[in-house]
Amino acid sequence: MTTPVPLIEPLVIPGSLHGPGGERFIGFSDLCDAVQRGIWGNDDFCLDPERRLEAYRHDDYEERHVFLARSDGRLVGCAVLDVPLADNLSTCYLDILVHPGHRRQGVAKVLHATAENHVRRLGRTVIMGWSEMRLPAIPDPEVLVPGSGAGGYPKHSAAASFALSEEYDLAQVDRISLLPPSTAGLPAHDTDGADGYGMVFWENRVPDGLIDRYAVLRRFMSTDAPLGDFVLEEEVWDAERIRADEERHVAGGGLSLVCAAVEKGSGALVGHTVLHSSRKAPFVAYQEDTLVLRGHRGHRLGYRMKAPNLRRLRDEWPAVERLYTWNAAENSFMLAVNVELGFRPVGATAGWQKKLR
Ligand SMILES: CC(C)(COP(=O)(O)OP(=O)(O)OC[C@H]1O[C@@H](n2cnc3c(N)ncnc32)[C@H](O)[C@@H]1OP(=O)(O)O)[C@@H](O)C(=O)NCCC(=O)NCCS
Structure with a gap:
């Protein structure tokens, strides 16, 4: 018996989960969760459909195009294209997910062909994507190493085999680390102000008086973290984009705690760190930028910055049991800080890139 070729259809992002198209979106969201559970064995990277819907709404800065694969009427896979609209106009991000019960039947191959055609129609020339793996990795005698020479990813894993078969290069490897907040190694006292730097804190919404200075940090964040071989340009950030980003996060039930460093003499913001969690999944948090x-x-x-923000997390989000973070394998300074705080490696992310010819 031959496996039927899956049918591909676009998913229209609905206005709400309760109106037309809502049920289809919930089916898509459940599929994404099933893939995440397959990787992690828990719900730490699942998103409730309300939150996912907020993240998928188009705005002035990016739009999402989703294709669904059905086999015998059942939803078996999806391709999600994230298209930046304000900067990085030659690129887009592609995620292909196939339900664990429907692998090795050519579903990803068909989804990828559809998505790549769509990328060409949009006039984009670079596709980027990420795949995640939980440790311990299945032993693989061959490890792919990116151009930086830092980190590695098993060559015969499903994601690497698939990416290589579609002619992607490994652009970067990230370490994924975990810290149960109750075990964090935090100092008894902060050294705030000792050498001309102070700390400011906010939740969810940067104060109006700091927003333009914060925009400078968001802009530099897009180029100053190690980028591996990714062909990324500086992102355009201003007050309007920050507010749009904050509103989207809060509308989906998201929570954030931010700490920024101030140079006392000039009043400039010279650094920041961000923690995210959500009302619907208060047991998990993410150490972001x-x-x-x-x-x-x-x-x-x-x-x-990170130590006092972590202390706030313990005080203000006491339900958080697990805090995750991602760092480029070549980012030795940030990795050392995280190890000092108590983070331990639990996985790896491979960053893939294909330049279309
Ligand atoms: C990676 C993934 C999308 C592959 O989906 P799939 O539908 O099983 O892939 P396909 O059946 O279309 O396989 C296409 C090609 O990829 C390669 N491949 C896929 N899975 C493989 C595996 N487990 N082992 C070896 N090669 C594999 C093969 O070259 C295959 O071609 P072949 O069957 O003619 O040999 C799927 O395993 C998945 O959803 N993983 C979790 C999410 C993820 O990592 N996404 C990929 C981001 S790059």
Whole structure:
């Protein structure tokens, strides 16, 4: 018996989960969760459909195009294209997910062909994507190493085999680390102000008086973290984009705690660190962006921002049991700070890139 070729159809992002198209979106969201559970064995990377819907709404900065694969009427896979609209206009991000019960039947191959054609129609020339793996990896005698020479990813894993078969290059490897907040190694006292730097804190919404200075940090975040072989340009960030980003996060039930470092003499913001969690999944949090501007490195500001923000997490989000973070394998300074705080490796992310000819 031959496996039927899956049928591919676009998913229209609905206005709400309760109106037309809502049920289809929930089916798509359940599929994404099934793939995440297959990788992690828990719900730490699942998203409830309300939150996913907020993240998928088009805005002035990016739009999402989703294709669904059906086999015998059942939803078996999806391709999600994330298309930046304000910068990086030659690129887009592609995620292909196939239900664990329907693998090795050519579903990803058909989805990829559809998505790549769509990318060409949009006039984009670079496709990027990520795959995640939980440790311990299945032993693989062959490991792919990116151009930086840092980190590795099993060559015969499903994701690597698939990416290589579609002519992607391994552009970067990230370490995924985990910290149960109750075990964090935090100092008894902060060293705030000792050498001309102070800390400011906010939740969810940056104060109006700091927003333009925060926009500078968001802009540099897009180029100052190690980028491996990815062909990324600086992102355009201003007050309007920050507010749109914050509103989208909060509308989906998201929560954030931000700490920024201030140079006291000039009042400039010179670094920041962000923690995310959500009302619907208060047991898990994510250590997101951390940046110290180049001229201000060497003062342990990374640690001095992260440690008090972690203390806030323990006080304000006491239900968080697991805190995850991602760092480029070549980012030795940030990795050292995270190890000092108590983070331990639990997985790896491979960053894939294909330049269309
Ligand atoms: C990677 C993934 C999308 C592959 O989906 P799939 O539908 O099983 O893939 P296909 O059946 O279309 O396989 C296409 C080609 O990929 C390669 N491949 C896929 N899975 C493989 C595996 N487990 N071992 C070896 N090669 C594999 C093969 O070259 C295959 O061609 P072949 O069957 O003619 O040999 C799926 O395993 C998945 O959803 N993984 C979790 C999410 C993820 O990592 N996404 C990929 C981001 S790059």
